[in-house]
Amino acid sequence: MGETLSAPPGPRMSDPPPPDALADMYHLMLVTMLADKKSVAEAKAGRLQAAFYPVRGMEAVCAALGDVLRPEDRLVSTYRNLGDALAKGVPLRSIMAELYGRVEGTSRGKGGPMHLQDQSVGFTATTGVVGSGLPIGVGLAMAAQLDGKGSATVVTFGDGATSIGAYHEAMNFAALWRLPVVLLCQNNQWGEHTKIADYAPSTDLAGRAAAYTIPTERVDGFDPMACREAIGRAVERARRDEGPTFLECVSYRLTGHTGTADFSYVPKDELEAALKRDPAPSFRTWLTANALLPEERIVDIENAAERYVEDAFEYAQSCAFPPPEELYTDVFADDSWVRSISDE
């Protein structure tokens, strides 16, 4: 049977991270929230010609990931990846340039929002296919185990991914070979437009995962400190090559499935309750109430976040589109055969 990891003893609040870490987490939550909202607005206005999948509601989980992970740790994410990319340290300018299909984007404008990456910071891969990141994370964890350098692999995925075969196969591999991987379920309680209870026989995903003999933990995804501690424990286990951890961070999707999708079907009471816990504003309240950061520093962070986001959108739209010859570049390492069979 899988064990359930317990929180460390003592009240959590008595041991907050240092002020700089808290400041970084708040900044990351704000940048995620603001860039997410602006991307949705841009998509609705027709200026952003991209399928954008909002991450609103998951800012606390992403900020916690950002605090815990180092550049040498690898992260595999999904198409709902804005917060994950920022957490790993991908510059927002590169992210937005990719969303606008520009050559200065993380993927030279050839991937789009579903295929962000930045190898320099360990934002290794993203996938547009639900659940497909898990087997890839298994392979990266095998690579890390062979390397023996104590780096962790984290795979993020939504609750919807726990229905697909790739998830179950990957859980089995991770458990069988005790791979140094953190399987982080960002549970927003919706699989596309279907409520979790309508597609899963048990909504306790961590409970179900325990059957794979993987240590599991279920935490409040709106609570950045709880997420930080749980992710920290799981990542440390991976870095010590002590095997996989399944982490379920339970939050709520504060928007539609896509930036432009109707979500009037979401029950109003549920959405209102979740919005009351909106991660960035809630974190501000908590920081102030516990006197962890002075008001002026908080305001500085807010101003800096706004400027950072504005700059990134302006920059992205000033960048060039990929030139026509990019069509055949990078199909293979050597593009000569591709050009020889193509009408140019």
Place this chain on the structure above:
Amino acid sequence: MSEVTPVPAAARGGEPSEPSGTAEMTMAAAINSAFHLAMEADDKIVVLGEDVAEPIGGVFKTSKGLSTKFGTSRVRATPIAEGTIAGAAVGLALGGYRPVAEIMFFDFVTLTLDQVLNHAAKFRYMTGGATPAPLTVTTVIGSSHFGAQHAQSLEAWFMHTPGINVVMPSTPSDAKGLLTSCLRSPDPCLFVQHSGLLYGRKEPVPVGPHTVPFGRARTVRPGRDVTIVTYGPAVAVAEDAAARLAAEGVEAEVIDLRTLVPLDFPAVLESVERTRRAVIVHEATQFCGPGAEIGSRIQEELFGELLAPVLRVGGAYAPVPFSKSLSSHPTAEKVVEKIRGML
């Protein structure tokens, strides 16, 4: 074809002693030799698949001895889960390794398509060159005695998705050389073996490291009257047909493509320009098979030069039947008959 040279004594056990020499090998032994040499030279090569480790050494024995020599962390027998065998290979490739994903039968490769086609084949492109995924998927065709789910030739599917090399050797020597090229390629590769050829004809194979480059077709037999374009198990069929035609005074040139991606169109066109007739022969379903692309390309380039329409001899549009009496695979008789009609 390589010249026959004396078999070094030590080579009979599969161990190279004289890198310049050759030894008689089946295709299975040649592939096994390629793995041993490549894994010795490159410690980033890892092999994943069902039963690939000792004592089984792969159900076709092509990974024989690898786990004993290189350890089970580099040669891992996996659960029966093709999708994650392939997915783990993608992750290993992104992590700097050179994974081999052995998928027992080509039909089971259908279970890996998301990882192989949506991820491995597209990862270099989708990230503007940042994340190449140089993995090799090895698999086997030709086992019709298992029925329709263990015998289909699906290479056209892989030719149709940009970003993956498609490799189908017809001889032991080419199998060794082409597999070595797969294991050194910067891009994903699909390496398709034929069960009949794996334990079929032996031939002299270089004992030491041996590579055959992609995209260089081999002229198996020269001829002036018609070009037979083929690959994999159909090469032997084409050779047989050419021998029979020679008895009738018809000289058929046989071209073994070796790789379908990249496909050596210049070699095909150069030959057909001389012979002015072409027939394409393969086991894969003729309808929308590789021959459709090759034939279309020939008529686009050489329309005015051709003395006859470009014809095909491929598999019937039906699942691979179990009873041999229904087999629709190309035969020398069918090829000869087709060519007689073109003259």
